[in-house]
Amino acid sequence: MDSETLRLKLEQLTGKKTGIKQLGRQHSASLFTVEAEAKGEPVIVEGRLWVPLYENDGRITAVWLELDGLSAIEMRLANYAAVNFAVALKAAGLREEGEVEARQLSGWLNSQLEQEKDDSEIPDDMALKGRLFGNMVPFLLVSENMHSPQISYRSLMKLLRSYFENEILLIPLQEKEWLILARKDLLTGGDDKEYEEESEDELLSQTCMGLHELIASEWVGVFHLAVAPPVVPVKGLTGSVALLRETIILGRIFQVGSYIHLPWELHLERLVNSIPDARRRQLLAQIGDYTAVLADKEMLLTLETFFQMDCNVSETAKKLYIHRNTLLYRLDKIKQETGADVRSFGDAAIVKLTMLLYKVTKRK
Known part of the structure; x- marks a missing residue:
C-alpha cells in the first residue's frame, strides 16, 4: 500500500478530509518531538x-485527518492504520529516498494525463508540492527492456x-518510465548568464547526452x-510530461537508432504525425x-545525414566517411530515381517531407 492509498482509506473510514504533507525542517521540529517522530506518535493541532x-533530511512527511465529529473509536482506528503504515515503511526502507511521496505525485500525474488535463496545478495535499x-x-527516461527486472527506485x-551532485526529484510514472526533475541552477552552476535563450537548447542537449551516457x-x-x-x-508539470511522452513516441518513429530525443528538433515530425493516416497515404501517392530510394538503407542514411548537415556536401561526406565524389554520385542517383535534386531547397523540402511520411506510414 502506498501513501495515497492510505489517505483514501482513511477518508473512506472516517468520511473526513485527509492529506499527506511534507513539512519543512522548522515545522517538523515544532510539530513533532524527536521521540514522538521516532515512535510514530500522533499529535493534535x-x-x-x-x-x-x-x-x-530533517523534513517529516505526515498524514493528517480532520477530527471534527469523529468518535473516539474512529480516531483510534485512523491512528492505528497510520502508525502501522509508518512502521511498514520503515521496515521496507523507503523513507530515506522519498519514494512514497514520489509515488503519491505519480498517481495524481497519471490521472491528470489520462484525462488529457495538461494544465492542472498540483493540489495542496501532494506531499512534494512545497x-x-x-x-x-x-x-x-523510458526503458525498452521488457524482459529484464524493473530498476529499483533506490538504485536509480x-x-x-x-x-x-545535488537534490533532485525522481517520480516513477508507469512501469519502466521515470520522470526526473533537476533544479535549473544545477545545469548552469548558478550562473544565469550562461543560460541565455540562444544557448538553452544546446545546454539541455549536452546535459541529456551526459545523463544518457552515464545510465548506459x-x-x-x-x-x-x-x-x-x-x-x-x-x-x-502535467504539460511537460505530456510533451516528453509525445517526444519519445515521435523519436521512436522518426529517429530510429537514436535514443536521445529533443522536442525542439521534432516540429515537422509532430506535424506529419498529426495528419490522418489516409491523408498521409494520399500525399505519398x-x-x-x-520507395526504391527510401527502402535502400544506404540511400536513406545518406539523405538523413545530408539533411542533418544542412545540405552541406562537404560536411555530409565527412560525417559518412566517404569521398565527396561518392556522395555526389549518390545524390545524382537519387535524382535519376525520383526526379528530385536535393541540392535545391524546393526539392530537398519535398524529399524530407516524403521521408517523414514514409516512416510513419510504413509503421502502420
Whole structure:
C-alpha cells in the first residue's frame, strides 16, 4: 500500500478530509518531538490529527485527518492504520529516498494525463508540492527492456545523484518510465548568464547526452531519454510530461537508432504525425514513388545525414566517411530515381517531407 492509498482509506473510514504533507525542517521540529517522530506518535493541532510517517533530511512527511465529529473509536482506528503504515515503511526502507511521496505525485500525474488535463496545478495535499515552486528541468527516461527486472527506485536515485551532485526529484510514472526533475541552477552552476535563450537548447542537449551516457554505462539494454525546457512544476508539470511522452513516441518513429530525443528538433515530425493516416497515404501517392530510394538503407542514411548537415556536401561526406565524389554520385542517383535534386531547397523540402511520411506510414 502506498501513501495515497492510505489517505483514501482513511477518508473512506472516517468520511473526513485527509492529506499527506511534507513539512519543512522548522515545522517538523515544532510539530513533532524527536521521540514522538521516532515512535510514530500522533499529535493534535488545530482540529487535525497528525501522524508522522517518516523523516528525510530533517523534513517529516505526515498524514493528517480532520477530527471534527469523529468518535473516539474512529480516531483510534485512523491512528492505528497510520502508525502501522509508518512502521511498514520503515521496515521496507523507503523513507530515506522519498519514494512514497514520489509515488503519491505519480498517481495524481497519471490521472491528470489520462484525462488529457495538461494544465492542472498540483493540489495542496501532494506531499512534494512545497518543493515544486522553483524552475526545474524535466527529463523522461523510458526503458525498452521488457524482459529484464524493473530498476529499483533506490538504485536509480543513487545513480542520478552521482550525476547531478545535488537534490533532485525522481517520480516513477508507469512501469519502466521515470520522470526526473533537476533544479535549473544545477545545469548552469548558478550562473544565469550562461543560460541565455540562444544557448538553452544546446545546454539541455549536452546535459541529456551526459545523463544518457552515464545510465548506459551502468545498465544493459535499450532506453530512451528526452528533456524539455525548464518549468515551474507546481503549474506546468502535467504539460511537460505530456510533451516528453509525445517526444519519445515521435523519436521512436522518426529517429530510429537514436535514443536521445529533443522536442525542439521534432516540429515537422509532430506535424506529419498529426495528419490522418489516409491523408498521409494520399500525399505519398501524389508526390510520387520514392520507395526504391527510401527502402535502400544506404540511400536513406545518406539523405538523413545530408539533411542533418544542412545540405552541406562537404560536411555530409565527412560525417559518412566517404569521398565527396561518392556522395555526389549518390545524390545524382537519387535524382535519376525520383526526379528530385536535393541540392535545391524546393526539392530537398519535398524529399524530407516524403521521408517523414514514409516512416510513419510504413509503421502502420
